[in-house]
Amino acid sequence: MANLFKKHVNEFPSPYTVKNAVKEGSIVTKLSMLILGLGNIANKQIIKGLIYLALEVSFIAFMVMSGAHNISMLGSLGDKAAEEVWNEAKGIYEYSAGDDSLLILLYGIASLFVAVGFVLIWVSAVRSAYKADYLKKNGKHINSFADDIKDLFDKNLHKTLMTLPMLGILALSILPLIFMISMAFTNYSKDGDHLVLFDWVGLKNFAKVLNFSDSLGQSFWSVLGWTLVWAVFATGLNYILGMILAIVINRKGTRLKSFWRFCFILSIAVPQFVSLLIMRTMLQPSGAVNVLLQNMGLISQPLPFFTDPTWARVTVIVINLWVGVPYTMLQVTGILQNIPAELYEAAKVDGANAVVTFFKITLPYMLFVTTPYLITTFTGNVNNFNVIYLLSGGDPTPVGSTAGKTDLLVTWLYKLTIDQQYYNIGAVIGILTFIVLAIVSLVTYRNTGSYKNEEGFQ
Amino acid sequence: MNEKKALRSMKRKKFVTNSIVHVLLSILAVIWVFPIFWVVLTSFRAEKGSYVSSFFPKSYTLDNYKSLFTNTSVLNFPKMFTNTLIIAIFSCLISTFFVLSVSYCMSRLRFKMRKKYMNMAMILGLFPSFMSMVAVYYILKSIGLSEGAMIRVALVLVYSGAAGLQFYIAKGFFDTIPKALDEAAYIDGCTKWQVFSKVTIPLSKPIIVYTVLTSFMGPWVDFIFAKVICRANADYYTVAIGLWRMLEREYIDKWYTCFAAGAVCISIPIAILFIFMQRFYTDGLSGAVKG
Numbered sequence: 001m002a003n004l005f006k007k008h009v010n011e012f013p014s015p016y017t018v019k020n021a022v023k024e025g026s027i028v029t030k031l032s033m034l035i036l037g038l039g040n041i042a043n044k045q046i047i048k049g050l051i052y053l054a055l056e057v058s059f060i061a062f063m064v065m066s067g068a069h070n071i072s073m074l075g076s077l078g079d080k081a082a083e084e085v086w087n088e089a090k091g092i093y094e095y096s097a098g099d100d101s102l103l104i105l106l107y108g109i110a111s112l113f114v115a116v117g118f119v120l121i122w123v124s125a126v127r128s129a130y131k132a133d134y135l136k137k138n139g140k141h142i143n144s145f146a147d148d149i150k151d152l153f154d155k156n157l158h159k160t161l162m163t164l165p166m167l168g169i170l171a172l173s174i175l176p177l178i179f180m181i182s183m184a185f186t187n188y189s190k191d192g193d194h195l196v197l198f199d200w201v202g203l204k205n206f207a208k209v210l211n212f213s214d215s216l217g218q219s220f221w222s223v224l225g226w227t228l229v230w231a232v233f234a235t236g237l238n239y240i241l242g243m244i245l246a247i248v249i250n251r252k253g254t255r256l257k258s259f260w261r262f263c264f265i266l267s268i269a270v271p272q273f274v275s276l277l278i279m280r281t282m283l284q285p286s287g288a289v290n291v292l293l294q295n296m297g298l299i300s301q302p303l304p305f306f307t308d309p310t311w312a313r314v315t316v317i318v319i320n321l322w323v324g325v326p327y328t329m330l331q332v333t334g335i336l337q338n339i340p341a342e343l344y345e346a347a348k349v350d351g352a353n354a355v356v357t358f359f360k361i362t363l364p365y366m367l368f369v370t371t372p373y374l375i376t377t378f379t380g381n382v383n384n385f386n387v388i389y390l391l392s393g394g395d396p397t398p399v400g401s402t403a404g405k406t407d408l409l410v411t412w413l414y415k416l417t418i419d420q421q422y423y424n425i426g427a428v429i430g431i432l433t434f435i436v437l438a439i440v441s442l443v444t445y446r447n448t449g450s451y452k453n454e455e456g457f458q
Numbered sequence: 459m460n461e462k463k464a465l466r467s468m469k470r471k472k473f474v475t476n477s478i479v480h481v482l483l484s485i486l487a488v489i490w491v492f493p494i495f496w497v498v499l500t501s502f503r504a505e506k507g508s509y510v511s512s513f514f515p516k517s518y519t520l521d522n523y524k525s526l527f528t529n530t531s532v533l534n535f536p537k538m539f540t541n542t543l544i545i546a547i548f549s550c551l552i553s554t555f556f557v558l559s560v561s562y563c564m565s566r567l568r569f570k571m572r573k574k575y576m577n578m579a580m581i582l583g584l585f586p587s588f589m590s591m592v593a594v595y596y597i598l599k600s601i602g603l604s605e606g607a608m609i610r611v612a613l614v615l616v617y618s619g620a621a622g623l624q625f626y627i628a629k630g631f632f633d634t635i636p637k638a639l640d641e642a643a644y645i646d647g648c649t650k651w652q653v654f655s656k657v658t659i660p661l662s663k664p665i666i667v668y669t670v671l672t673s674f675m676g677p678w679v680d681f682i683f684a685k686v687i688c689r690a691n692a693d694y695y696t697v698a699i700g701l702w703r704m705l706e707r708e709y710i711d712k713w714y715t716c717f718a719a720g721a722v723c724i725s726i727p728i729a730i731l732f733i734f735m736q737r738f739y740t741d742g743l744s745g746a747v748k749g
Contacts, residue, residue, distance in 0.1 A: 012570045106596055153651035158567045160651075161559035162575075165622030168556065172619035173582055176593035248483065253476040263487040265736065269729035270494060271679040273698060274721045277705060278497050281714075288496055322490065330736070383586045385682065410586045417592055418686070430589035437584045 018123055021130035026137075032129040036122065039129025043136055047145040052125040059118045067111040074108035077101040077186070077199055101188070101198045109179050113170070184427035195421060205428045216425065219403040219412075224436075226313070227408045231381040234320050235374065241321060242328020243366060246336055247358070249329070264326040272323065276390035279319055280306075306392045309405035316406055320387050331373070332366065339365050375441045382437055385410045409433045494725075501718035507711045522719040533713065535720060537693070538700040541610065545696065546677040548614045553621030553673040558666065561625040562654055565632035566640065579623045591686050598687065609687060609694040616683050617676050631665040632658065671735045675728060697724055 021029055025039075032038035037052030078099025087094045135142050143151070152160045184205055188198040211217035249260050267275065282288045285302040293299045305315045339362065347357045367374075388394060388411045394404030402420060403412045409429055417426035501522055503515035526535050564572060594616060598604050603612040635658060643653045659666070677684070681698035688694050695703075701720050704713040 012568075102596065103600065106593075106600060110597075150649075154649035157650040157654065158563045158569045158572075161563050161654075162571075162622075165556040165560050168615075168619040169582075169622050171597070172594060172615060173590070173623065176590035176597060177582070177585060179593040179597075180590045245486070248479055251479070253472065254479060254483070260483050260487060262733075264490055265733065266494060266729065267490045269732040270721075270725045271675075271698075271728055273679060273681055274497075274701065274725055275493060277701070277717075278493050278721065281705065282493060282496065322493075326490070379584060385586070385588065389682075410588075413586060413589060414682075423592070427589070430586055433589075434585050438581070441584065 014127075016127045016131040016134065018126050021126050024134075025130050026133050029126070029129045029133045033122075033126055036125040037129075039132055040125075043132035043142055045128075045132055045142065045145065045148075048128065048148060052121070052128070055118075055121050056125075059114070059121075062114060063111075066107070067114060070104070070107040070111040071115070073104045074112075078104045078197060081197060098196065100196060101186075102196075105182060105186075106179055109182065110175065113175060180427050181431060183423050184431055186424055188424045189422040190420070191422065198424075201424075205424050209425060209428050209432070215401075219401055220429070220432075223403050223407055223409055223412050224432075226406070227382055230313075230317065230384075230408060231378055233317050234324065234381040234384070235378045237317070237321055238324035238328050239374065239377070240363075242325045243332050243336070243362070244358075245325060246329045246333045247362065250333065250336060261329075264329055267322065268326050268330070272386055273390055275323070276319075276386060279322075280391050283315065307396055309396055312392050312396060312406045316388060316391055319391060320381075320384070323387060332370070335366065335369055336362070338369075371444065375444050379437050379441055382408070382433065383410050384408065385414065389414065497718045497721055500715055501722045503715050503718075506715060522715045523723070526716045526719045526723070529716075533700055533703060533709070534692070534695075535697070535700060535716075538695045538697045541694055542677050542696040542698075545610055545613045545617065546674050549617035549677060550670055550674040552614065552618035553624075553676075554666070554669050556618065556621040557624055557628055557669050557673070558659075558662075560622045561628035561632055562658060564625055565629045566654075566658070567650070579625070582623055588682055588686075591683060595686055604687070604689075605691075607694075609691055612687050613677065613684060613694075613696070616687060617680070618673065621673065628662075628665050628669060631662060635661055668735060671731050675731065678724060678728060 021033075028042045029039045032040070035053065036056040037049030040046075040049030040052065042049075078101050080099045082095050082098030084093045084095060132142050185200055185202060186198045187194045187201045187204075189195070208214055208216055209220045212221065245264070248254065249257055254260070283305040284290070285304075285307075289305075290299075290302040294302070304311050306312050343361050343365075344357060347361060352360065385408075388406055388408050392404070392406045394407035394411050394415065396406075397404035402416060402422075407415070410433065413426045413429045413433070416422040416429065499515060502518045502520070504517040504519040504521070505515065530536060563569075564576060595604065598612045598615070602608065603615070639657055639661075640653050643657050648656070677696060677698075679698065681696070681702055684696045684699050685702070688696075688699060697720070701717055701724070703709060704717040704720065710717075
């Protein structure tokens with residue numbers, strides 16, 4: 001835990017900070033805190049200076065036109081409902097445009113993003129002005145615009161390469177995530193008709209979800225329990241069975257190694273949603289499996305694969321084995337061959353049989369090497385939407401409940417938002433899932449060798 | 459004499475274990491191949507509907523494939539196919555570029571935001587990926603990408619926009635390229651860009667192929683995002699939504715065997731790509747320059 005809060009040391013110190021600019025900068029530098037780019041223009045970096053100035057002008061224009069208004073609306077999220085208004089000229093009732101809290105929230109957050117972005121631009125402009133000023137005072141070379149461009153492909157290559165991917169992440173990952181997280185603190189749901197206009201409600205949704213005596217809270221705790229059981233079983237069984245399969249295929253006496261491997265890999269190669277949909281139809285009461293078993297006379301009634309809670313839970317875990325075991329086999333084959341052969345020979349001399357060697361040598365070695373992989377798989381299984389949604393759809397669902405017996409937190413989240421429009425509760429579930437996963441993986445991950453000693457093999 | 463006996467009994471024991479292992483593997487292989495075999499059978503089945511009375515079809519036909527590609531009035535499979543192809547090509551180009559640039563920066567360049575970026579990527583990876591899906595839809599809607607032909611642009615953005623977060627595998631690969639190569643190039647007067655484009659990229663064929671293929675396959679196999687973004691615009695459906703719809707209550711009786719045919723059509727190219735890619739995948743994990 002201690003190194004979680006390790007103090008960060010700045011590895012890349014620079015003398016051109018805003019603090020120094022305030023303390024030691026010339027009057028032009030200080031003026032460029034108001035008029036961005038002034039310091040650059042004064043030192044013949046005209047294009048760079050003009051770019052900064054243009055950015056400032058467009059930011060101010062944006063703020064005046066809509067940004068400031070957007071941010072100011074964030075507090076109330078709008079309260080003007082759409083009303084019927086009598087239109088004299090046309091002789092009909094028309095709807096006046098009311099406030100749409102969702103759009104207000106979205107535009108408000110986006111405007112906040114722009115504002116934060118501008119602060120960063122401002123810092124960079126002040127530092128750049130101070131740098132030009134400082135270099136001039138010391139009689140050093142000041143980069144021309146051509147030099148700057150050249151630097152973008154050499155010293156500052158990371159800026160060139162990272163800008164577009166970073167913009168993509170900001171717009172399509174971080175912005176939506178913050179938008180969703182903020183929904184958790186509102187009453188945006190069909191409950192009480194808050195789908196157009198909604199308000200901030202603070203932590204009320206969290207209290208509701210975590211409350212044992214509320215029906216929602218009971219659903220949450222039972223879904224959380226099943227999610228953890230599922231993740232542990234799905235991860236552990238897949239890992240061990242996949243490893244045993246790899247060992248069995250790799251052992252000396254086995255013939256046709258690549259043929260067996262091909263059979264199992266074939267099932268990964270088929271797109272997951274296709275194979276899962278096939279499985280689902282095969283396991284229906286009148287699907288292929290039941291028909292086959294009934295024709296053979298083994299059963300008289302169709303087996304309740306997705307209608308009985310216990311059957312359904314076991315079924316999804318077993319089918320997940322079908323999906324996951326070949327993956328594990330593929331991934332551990334290489335690592336298994338790296339285990340030093342001497343270990344096995346020594347064990348053989350000592351008279352250990354296959355089971356003992358597996359538990360005393362193979363498993364500990366593999367656990368040591370593949371802990372990060374296990375954490376990723378565990379996270380993946382907690383968020384394993386496809387298997388549950390495509391197979392059982394969370395069913396069987398008790399009457400009057402929003403969550404089914406095989407629903408994971410993620411599939412429940414999906415149902416709550418997309419199907420039932422409890423957006424705020426869905427967002428709370430998402431945040432709680434994140435907290436559970438963060439605690440599990442951050443602590444484990446930061447204690448693994450591959451994080452602490454990242455460049456050990458370079 | 460005794461020695462011979464012991465040897466024979468050992469041989470026999472070995473034979474027994476080997477037989478058990480092979481029988482076990484055959485049973486497992488049958489379990490694993492069974493659903494795939496069954497869908498291929500169904501795609502050739504002449505009788506319609508999802509309720510089967512026998513395991514093997516009573517008669518075989520190619521009509522399911524024919525009607526999949528010609529019967530376009532309700533579910534237009536050829537159109538879904540072209541939609542998916544277009545989306546896959548563009549999102550593959552963008553995400554390959556994103557993944558390679560980010561992983562190169564993470565692996566080879568040292569700058570202030572590097573560790574922070576990696577931590578951020580890890581934290582973002584812990585959120586359920588479609589938790590923000592509804593929000594993404596509203597964002598795309600507010601910039602006018604939710605109607606008409608722009609849906610394709612929206613899907614390309616959804617599949618490739620945040621690709622910069624998927625840098626782990628490619629970074630691991632770049633990490634294995636010896637730094638001495640870079641340093642030699644710097645001594646010869648190369649800029650960082652030249653090292654990236656003339657030293658690292660030519661050495662990274664396996665991981666480039668891997669990245670290209672995985673990102674190309676994404677749109678073919680995802681259906682959740684496509685469903686949320688497309689909503690009811692059937693003209694812009696991808697094959698995944700199409701196949702899903704064929705199993706909905708109102709279509710399943712008529713379309714079930716066509717679903718099987720469609721599944722076979724999609725699976726064959728993807729299976730070939732995957733088996734081809736698997737070689738690069740293991741190569742990618744084992745490093746670029748062999749000793």
